Amino acid sequence: MGSIHSFLINLFVIVISILFMQFWMNKRDISSRQYEYVVFVTFGFSIILCMLFPFKISEGFIFDLRFISFILACFYAHPITAAALGVLVAVIRSIHGGDGAWIPIIILPILFTLCMELRPVFNRNKMYSRIAILSFLTFLTCIAVLVCIYVIFQHPLPREFVYSFIIIHVLGMILSIYLIEFFRSQNLILTRLIRMEKVEVVSHLAASISHEIRNPLTSSRGFVQMVQESPGLQDKDKEFLNIAVQEMDRATAIIHDYLTFAKPAPDKIxxxxxxxxxxxxxxxxxxxxxxxxxxxxxxxxxxxxxxxxxxxxxxxxxxxxxxxxxxxxxxxxxxxxxxxxxxxxxxxxxxxxxxxxxxxxxxxxxxxxxxxxxxxxxxxxxxxxxxxxxxxxxxxxxxxxxxxxxxxxxxxxxxx
The missing domain is CATH 3.30.565.10 (Histidine kinase-like ATPase, C-terminal domain)
Incomplete structure (x- = not known):
């Protein structure tokens, strides 16, 4: 029961971190660099807190859910950010000391490489496929940790602890991905609604003013061309008139784009x-x-x-x-x-x-x-x-x- 209690505290920390991260992601003016800072601070904070509330079965061996945050960073952040978080995990675990400190040093490089290989496949798939990919990857990570402890250090583990360690890791990863994907989809829907509202405004403007502007613009262009053909014009004047024609053509092209919005459903299919x-x-x-x-x-x-x-x-x-x-x-x-x-x-x-x-x-x-x-x-x-x-x-x-x-x-x- 003690292990389940510690793991649930870890899971609570990860969920709170994801909610905090999504609060910042909803800000539309956030840059890509700021996004990476937020991800690093958020997942780094969750990793540190998870390692502050571990479950110890013996001296030198501590267990927590730090690998969930690391795997999420590998797929939702820049590879450099994920690598920095991996170094953070290894450093903090080395400070704790003990024989188990070698386990992250062994597993993290392999896990990072595997995540980078699976990242293109992950990006091409939708939510439920992403859940399956990361859940299976989390399961393999748990098995790798347990095998390292048993084979390298010859340390037996209680069967109940092994089951709870694997199950809570997988369920925690499923919950984490579902929350991230849910908030991302909601943010995408909000972005599309804002875009639709702006396009609707442009459509009304297009229907009301495009024809009125294009007609005098066309007449003005014709008169400018007539002036261009007048004898005795200096080269400098011709250059100015040519620029005026080009700008009128550009304005006409913009108005043509506006007219596209005024008729979203084409007459001819x-x-x-x-x-x-x-x-x-x-x-x-x-x-x-x-x-x-x-x-x-x-x-x-x-x-x-x-x-x-x-x-x-x-x-x-x-x-x-x-x-x-x-x-x-x-x-x-x-x-x-x-x-x-x-x-x-x-x-x-x-x-x-x-x-x-x-x-x-x-x-x-x-x-x-x-x-x-x-x-x-x-x-x-x-x-x-x-x-x-x-x-x-x-x-x-x-x-x-x-x-x-x-x-x-x-x-x-x-x-x-």
Whole structure:
């Protein structure tokens, strides 16, 4: 009973730490560096408290739930943060001393390596699969600890203690993952609601003012072009007039994006070949790619979806254009498509500057752009709006300095 009491105290500490961490995660202005600080402090605090309330079966051997916090950090934090927490575990355990101090030194490097190998699989799966992966990993960790004690140190353990040690570890990991995933999903829903409200505001503005602005803008552009053709203009005047035309064209393009929001449901529904449309988008954007020393590789399969072909083409062009602009020094873009579970997945990967988690969550919001004042954010709003109108979804994975991977998922239309 003493071991169960100690383990439940440890579990309570871990749950409180997760709740505290989620309180900070709900703040939308938190940066990726601040996120890592919060994770390190939170999980580090839970590790220290767990090791302050251990269960001892003999001198030199102490047991607690510190490995739960370490494993969670390996999958929900940056690898450097997780490695730092592993060092923290080893240092604190060495201070306690005893023969058992060697166990974390033996297990932690192996566990860290295994977690890093499983991390891509973990990120691709949803909540229940994630629970299964980490629960099984926790079970293996418990077995490894018990085997080390029995084989290396020849120390027998009571059967009741072995059962409680494994069961509470696994149940504690299940509870921890469920809480983290639940709060993450709620935060995602809140982010989507905020984005929808902002898009709705833009839609009303688009319907009310876009036509009124575009008409005088078009007339003004025509008059400026007439002035450009006048004889006797100096080169400096022509340069100024050319800049004015370019800015009018840019304003017209922005208004065109606004009009996309005013009509979320397209009038014309087409049966679209994803392969042909992607190839057309690549053909349109290829000159810009050549100018920026960007090579586009494609590996496409033929599938059909429903939607407005011109809007879908516009969305793909916007995504490819963003990938090119994310690589000012040149690079590669990989475009692939495949079918899975009655859906077609269009993957666009680049080796660009990447984005922070905060920037990823804000993509699609009005006037939010990662182009440092050169963008309006309306391009990604068009993308989200078009894909949502086609009953699809967009998943974006990005890491600063490494690149961005965009997964456009659309339901497959079965042709007769």
């Amino acid at each position: 087409d049966t679209i070949s994803t392969k042909e449309t992607i190839e057309k988008a690549i053909g349109v954007i290829q000159p810009l790619a050549n100018m920026n020393n960007v090579i586009i590789h494609s590996r496409l399969s033929t599938h059909h979806v429903e939607g407005n072909q011109s809007l879908f083409l516009q969305a793909l062009i916007n995504l490819l254009k963003n990938s090119i602009e994310a690589m000012p020094q040149g690079g590669e873009i990989r475009v692939t498509s495949h079918a899975e579970s009655k859906k077609v997945h269009i993957l666009i990967e680049d080796d660009g500057i990447g984005m922070t988690p905060l920037q990823v969550t804000r993509l699609g919001e009005p006037y939010f752009s990662t182009k440092e004042g050169k963008g309006t954010g309306l391009g990604m709003m068009v993308v989200f709006r078009v894909i949502e109108a086609m009953n699809g979804a967009i998943q974006i994975d990005s890491e600063p300095g490494i690149g961005t991977k965009i997964n456009v998922c659309l339901p497959i239309f079965k042709t007769c």
